[in-house]
Amino acid sequence: MSAIEYIVGLSGLVASALFIYGLKGMSSPTTAVRGIVAAGWGMVCVVAVCFLEIFNVAEDARPYLPVNIGLAVLALLLGGLWAGRKGRTVEMTAMPQMVALFNAMGGGAAAAVAAVAFLKHESSAPLPLGVTALGGLIGCVSFSGSIIAWAKLDGRMNQPLRFGGQQAFNATIFAGTLLLAGLTVCSQLEPAPVSGPFAALFFIGALAFGICMTVPIGGADMPVVISLYNAFTGLAVGLDGYVMSNPALMVAGMIVGSAGTLLTVLMAKAMNRSLSNVLFSNFGATSTQAKGPEGEMKSVGPDDAATSMRYASSVIIIPGYGLAVAQAQQKLYEFVKLLQAAGVDVKFAIHPVAGRMPGHMNVLLAEAGVPYDMIYDMEDINDSFATTDVALIIGANDVVNPSARTDKTSPIYGMPILNADQARQVFVIKRGQGTGYSGVQNPLFFLKNTAMVYGDAQAVLSKMVETLKGLGSN
Amino acid sequence: MITSMTFIIALYIFVLAGFTGYIVISRVPSILHTPLMSGSNFIHGIVVVGALSVLFSATNVAEQVIGFFGVLLGAGNVMGGYVVTDRMLAMFRPSTKPATTSDEKKAQS
Numbered sequence: 001m002s003a004i005e006y007i008v009g010l011s012g013l014v015a016s017a018l019f020i021y022g023l024k025g026m027s028s029p030t031t032a033v034r035g036i037v038a039a040g041w042g043m044v045c046v047v048a049v050c051f052l053e054i055f056n057v058a059e060d061a062r063p064y065l066p067v068n069i070g071l072a073v074l075a076l077l078l079g080g081l082w083a084g085r086k087g088r089t090v091e092m093t094a095m096p097q098m099v100a101l102f103n104a105m106g107g108g109a110a111a112a113v114a115a116v117a118f119l120k121h122e123s124s125a126p127l128p129l130g131v132t133a134l135g136g137l138i139g140c141v142s143f144s145g146s147i148i149a150w151a152k153l154d155g156r157m158n159q160p161l162r163f164g165g166q167q168a169f170n171a172t173i174f175a176g177t178l179l180l181a182g183l184t185v186c187s188q189l190e191p192a193p194v195s196g197p198f199a200a201l202f203f204i205g206a207l208a209f210g211i212c213m214t215v216p217i218g219g220a221d222m223p224v225v226i227s228l229y230n231a232f233t234g235l236a237v238g239l240d241g242y243v244m245s246n247p248a249l250m251v252a253g254m255i256v257g258s259a260g261t262l263l264t265v266l267m268a269k270a271m272n273r274s275l276s277n278v279l280f281s282n283f284g285a286t287s288t289q290a291k292g293p294e295g296e297m298k299s300v301g302p303d304d305a306a307t308s309m310r311y312a313s314s315v316i317i318i319p320g321y322g323l324a325v326a327q328a329q330q331k332l333y334e335f336v337k338l339l340q341a342a343g344v345d346v347k348f349a350i351h352p353v354a355g356r357m358p359g360h361m362n363v364l365l366a367e368a369g370v371p372y373d374m375i376y377d378m379e380d381i382n383d384s385f386a387t388t389d390v391a392l393i394i395g396a397n398d399v400v401n402p403s404a405r406t407d408k409t410s411p412i413y414g415m416p417i418l419n420a421d422q423a424r425q426v427f428v429i430k431r432g433q434g435t436g437y438s439g440v441q442n443p444l445f446f447l448k449n450t451a452m453v454y455g456d457a458q459a460v461l462s463k464m465v466e467t468l469k470g471l472g473s474n
Numbered sequence: 475m476i477t478s479m480t481f482i483i484a485l486y487i488f489v490l491a492g493f494t495g496y497i498v499i500s501r502v503p504s505i506l507h508t509p510l511m512s513g514s515n516f517i518h519g520i521v522v523v524g525a526l527s528v529l530f531s532a533t534n535v536a537e538q539v540i541g542f543f544g545v546l547l548g549a550g551n552v553m554g555g556y557v558v559t560d561r562m563l564a565m566f567r568p569s570t571k572p573a574t575t576s577d578e579k580k581a582q583s
Binding site for chain 2: 012015019020023024026027028029032033035036037039040043046047050051053057060061064065067069071072074075076077078079080081083084086087088090092095098099101102103105106108109110112113115116117119127226227230233234236237241242246248249250251253254255256257258259260262263266350352355358359362363366367369372373374375377
């Protein structure tokens, strides 16, 4: 082992340790920033040291080295600057599609590494070749799948694409891809392989499968899908690490792979659905026109609602993505501060799948300046609704739908919900009488302790703020 | 590229790293799940190192082109993942007021 190999190996070890330290830091908002900065230094270290490899390249690559170094620096600059600028300017509401896009890039890079491993043909043993094929397959699926997820979340692809026999069609593509993978590996077992066409078709098949697998999945399920593809990319990177004998890639990739899988399962559980149900069930395709709840919705004006919250002793606010669509988080926090000044105990309750990715709502509230210790998870707050005066629901619907508890025919039956209906008074700020993302009618709106406040969240909250200011702080 | 690292050692690394990821992540509160996802997204950007190795030892145009795109995409993954995670985490702030009632309740639970 040369000195350079030692240094490169050690830099990978340092980076791996810093990554784990960084992720560990994410267990609390107070240490999270320190954590990500540490992980960032780990990455800087391992990438910088990687450049030492230019003194260690094989004889046949020497003549190409100047060009290769130029290409590497150019690619690093272009990729880094573009993504850095995107990342700095992206709106917080658009974060899920941004993460999907960055994830696609990682998957594409992993697939590229696997592709070159085939091209260079440095091994003719079945195991490394099989691992290379697996890494390439997963990387490609993650790449094309994440791009579809990005297009869906970014509103470029609004309808899930579904057709009869789709499952069988996708299964055929998958089987064909596996066959091509097998052929590629088999042809590489020969000393002088002619695997080019097989390998090319294999990668095309894998990319096509990623697209086919993702197009039928509805927009509401995209958070789970992104999380899954995040895990996929991690796994592909880990497998690439094995192929390249690079333990740093193996460790970092597998950590992300298992963490992403855990997160995916947690999210699917929060929707009371299995992962296979999310991926293969075409949820929301046949929205069975169940008989809507009978009765009349009551509506009140924003001023009345604001006044009754001002004289309540406790208020729990349930924000949904509708709040972010109306860009009313700032207004909401202004309203909350006025309530607090009047001595009202205000808390935020966040459903695990609020927003467009897990924890998205927390980020959107944090952006508006809401301190994180006012924000509660579902498990921590669900028992408090029964002793709360007012539950204020803004732009959320399915996550407070009591039919998830009672109505076995409902598509969302069994999903854990926030028990807003148990509060003494429920106010719902809503644009109109429509149904939620899942297309299910919500009986909560017809309860006798519920009053609807119709209107755009931004406009309604502005009026509420004015009302409170008019009442003064006593 | 493929040296003599035995399969068993690789399996050790995979399994132990998998457990590490599981244990570390299971303690992350759901409030931080979005930064966690973008943060882990950033970490798998280490694939850029693999892509760099590939590009440095490229010996023909096909390898150079694929390697170039590998590094380009990997660098985007790293930089983008880091920037958005850092931006999001910087926004999480505690209450500025001294110990409100909600703080005390949180401390007890």
